[in-house]
Amino acid sequence: SQQGEEDPQALSIQEGENATMNCSYKTSINNLQWYRQNSGRGLVHLILIRSNEREKHSGRLRVTLDTSKKSSSLLITASRAADTASYFCATDAYSGAGSYQLTFGKGTKLSVIP
Amino acid sequence: EAGVVQSPRYKIIEKKQPVAFWCNPISGHNTLYWYLQNLGQGPELLIRYENEEAVDDSQLPKDRFSAERLKGVDSTLKIQPAELGDSAVYLCASSPRSGGYNEQFFGPGTRLTVL
Numbered sequence: 001s002q003q004g005e006e007d008p009q010a011l012s013i014q015e016g017e018n019a020t021m022n023c024s025y026k027t028s029i030n031n032l033q034w035y036r037q038n039s040g041r042g043l044v045h046l047i048l049i050r051s052n053e054r055e056k057h058s059g060r061l062r063v064t065l066d067t068s069k070k071s072s073s074l075l076i077t078a079s080r081a082a083d084t085a086s087y088f089c090a091t092d093a094y095s096g097a098g099s100y101q102l103t104f105g106k107g108t109k110l111s112v113i114p
Numbered sequence: 115e116a117g118v119v120q121s122p123r124y125k126i127i128e129k130k131q132p133v134a135f136w137c138n139p140i141s142g143h144n145t146l147y148w149y150l151q152n153l154g155q156g157p158e159l160l161i162r163y164e165n166e167e168a169v170d171d172s173q174l175p176k177d178r179f180s181a182e183r184l185k186g187v188d189s190t191l192k193i194q195p196a197e198l199g200d201s202a203v204y205l206c207a208s209s210p211r212s213g214g215y216n217e218q219f220f221g222p223g224t225r226l227t228v229l
Binding site for chain 1: 154155156157158159170172173205207214215216217218219220221222223
């Protein structure tokens with residue numbers, strides 16, 4: 001079952017614009033991770049944010065986490081054509097019976113037009 | 115540093131045949147994962163190993179899927195017999211940290227087609 005759900009499913013922007021993707025989840029989490037997948041480089045880890053953190057930056061990436069709303073956002077600033085990819089959020093979330101599992105959403109497909 | 119290695123990259127088989135996938139994680143990474151990814155979907159965890167112990171295999175369909183990680187290094191995932199619905203990309207990932215789900219490094223995957 002999908003724990004995290006990304007929104008929007010697809011996003012198309014011009015090069016240089018900012019791109020924002022959102023992720024909502026259902027149960028308590030240890031951490032939330034964002035991954036990028038394109039045909040050239042496969043699935044690549046971008047950022048991990050822990051449940052006690054609210055914001056993290058890495059280069060042109062900014063991730064926020066709001067545990068009260070069970071949501072996260074990924075902002076890519078000054079987008080480039082090379083950012084064209086699918087972006088997935090993955091939640092390390094409580095799955096019941098005292099265990100946690102990592103669950104990926106269906107992803108947001110980002111297209112950056114040169 | 116070499117990344118996660120998977121083989122084969124592509125496999126086409128007839129239904130009811132067996133198939134095996136091999137994964138060699140990044141050197142020193144004790145945690146290894148197998149995922150299944152269908153087209154247009156995110157990866158779904160099948161099994162997680164810490165060293166040679168399978169610590170989470172709740173999502174592995176044990177009637178036809180099996181996995182092993184002898185000596186706590188490389189791993190093999192097997193399907194026997196394969197069904198049409200098993201067509202997907204099988205991803206292997208490894209992590210330098212254990213005790214939960216942390217940053218993972220993914221291999222290129224094996225694309226399985228069952229005819």
